[in-house]
Amino acid sequence: MKIVVCIKQVPDTTEIKIDPKTGTLIREGVPSIINPDDKGGLEMALQLKEEKGAHITVITMGPPQADLILREAFAMGADRAIHLTDRKFAGADTLATSYALAGALKKLDFDLLITGRQAIDGDTAQVGPQIAEHLDLPQVSYLEDLKFDGEKTFTMKRHIEEGYQILEVEAPCVVTVLSSANTPRYMSVGGIVDAYQKEVEVWGKDQIDVDETLLGLKGSPTSVHKAFARGLKPAGELYEVDTDEAVGIIINKMKEKFIL
């Protein structure tokens, strides 16, 4: 089986700070990580590889420093890594991003394409489904589990608001995965050493099948109108009391705030 996993480099939001004056993110000095949902997707691929055997290609689109997450993916056990990078890709919204990625993916042969559900820096959850549309492939989003019958059929557990859906889907298809699907493995020392002996393939726009006018800022219909920081909520109050007393406290609080 051939699996491709799309991963994205994102700032570690647990480390992020907001500039109090401008209200924008301070990115300087903030460590970059593999987007958690994407890492869950990679782990899912690695488990499939262990169970049924598979060749895993990871692909990312991003500036030169995104090379780091591809090395990390190698260190976890990926077999091939492709880095999509070109100045023409810069400033892309989700549509232009998924278009460029789809352009690259058309050149790859795969049975399963895995993306994370959404990235923690943008939270759109759009790129995975858009890729599926560009490639005209069936898609299943919000995956928590996936089994492969060894032939052609995947059994998938999809997380929905009210519960779960169990689906059967035939390869090739696109899935988006939740980070709660699994616990990603550690990079091993041996994996890290190998990661720096392997080659990351670097592709620009000329290596893929795309229309230049649909790339980057030019190809992006979305524009950010305004960015602002939400004020922090004050700390909550904690009471360890029985139910009756708790109800009383809540009612009083609501009266204090003129909710009741």
Place this chain on the structure above:
Amino acid sequence: MTTKKYPKGGEFLVKETKPQDIFIPEEFSEEQIMIKETCRDFLEKEVAPLLDEIDNKKDGLMVELLGKAGELGLLGIAIPEKYEGFGQDMNTSMLSTEIMGTYSSFAVAFAAHAGISTLPILYYGTETQKSKYLPKLASGEYKGAYCLTEPGAGSDASSCKSKVILDKDSKHYILNGQKMWITNAGFADVFTVFAKIDDDKNLSAFIVEKTFNGISLGLEEPKMGIKGSSTCMIFFEDCKIPVENLLGERGDGFRIALNVLNNGRLKLAAAVLGAGKNVITNTITYANERVQFGKSISNFGAIKAKMGQQCIRLFAIESAIYRCSNDIHNNITELMAAGMSKEDALIHAQKEFAAESAILKVASSEALDYVVDEGVQIYGGMGYSSEAPMERAYRDSRINRIFEGTNEINRMLVVDFLMKKAFKNELPLLVASQAVAKELMSIPDFGEIDESLFVRENKLVANFKKAALLVSGAAAQKFMQKLGTEQEILMGISDIIADCYLSDSVLLRVERLIELKGEGNCKEQIAMAEVFIYDAADRIHKNAKDALNSFAEGDELRMMLLGIKRFTKHSGLNSKDKRRLIADKLIEENKHCF
């Protein structure tokens, strides 16, 4: 093509080093940082949640954790690929040791296994011994222990009584004796045991497997700290060891033990650094959260002074640790280029920097004791409670001043190593100290005051070295061969030399950092170097004065005391504001960040 000459051990005292000639931790490669992250990831997920269980010696837990570390490759970082390790260099190995040092009970088990237990086999083993044991030690299938100390042989290791005779069949040695304070004893599969063959004067070393007959263990020792690490006595009663398990040559044991400790001391310093950084992170987080008199206690000057000082001491030892580790790395490269085997090069290079390693063992263990002590203080009542992390950190820290050679033994070794190098004409200490003596007779240079960054500090560090040379030269001249019995003076000289090495290293690191990042981005680091050197001046003055007053007299004493005063004269520094600056950065980052 000219080959670059790398620094030799002890040269920091007599030669000027340029900032670009040292390695600083800010220059680790992406790959090295990734290995560091894997170590951290492992610790935070596997070890940190289980600290209480570890300290309660939950059955099988330490073995399980070492096994997991082995699966990830963490036990094989320094082992060559040929023996199924990962062949990483000295700096990477030190960096991983630093991170693995974070939680002390686990750190001690890890270090005893991957360091002093595995390295004797790597350095001195035959090809058969290496192929047999190293892959299993690297994977964690075998756990290792190092058995040197005995009830009557601690610091005086060569007085040990464990005895070995050759069996009648000449195929086995028979070992009888007992070993004490053996880390990992409770679960180790392979022991490196030091004992004397027949009536030999010198020790020999043996690889002993748990499955050999005649081995029994004492009970786990109750200890002040590192409670989770296994420490037992081991008894050998007619334990049969195949002759091919003699490690190195007969009588090589003491040399093996000491050379392995050269590595062990530097590794200890790295582990202690990791523990110290974690304590600082806990401390600042607590100080930021804890509110008294209506504000976080981190806002108070008394707390800022402590936190600033914690960072300064760790920053100085960190600067010297990675300088030393890279100097050893370069030395290894040089020796291998000259045709030496990697194992021999490792031994030689580590011996070359034995004085620096001993300095760092002492300085780091004492810095950690300071850091945990102030950690408890900043936590206040909670610092004394076993519910908060400081109580454990405080107890765990103390052992570092005792094992791998007590700090007293190590202080004396510092002077001993350097003097030996001088006698062998490997280090021009004599010429240098004569030059200083001559300078005492000349008129001091009252040159114009230049207030540019670090002009004063550079001059001071050069003068510190003169103070070290002056005192050690005068003491050597006075006592000649008997200097070894003047332990109080040796300890003072050792402290002066340590302050020289640390001041030199911290200054070089910050100068290098400024080259890389620009002065504006190194404000706190500049402050740390300035305060460290400012404080060192007074320490050196006091140590030098005490030493000189104990053996010199008359005009000679007066002249030397004047010299010392001149060499340690500092024009003044607002160290209060500098410590505040450092603390403010900590407060902002809410974690150790230098």
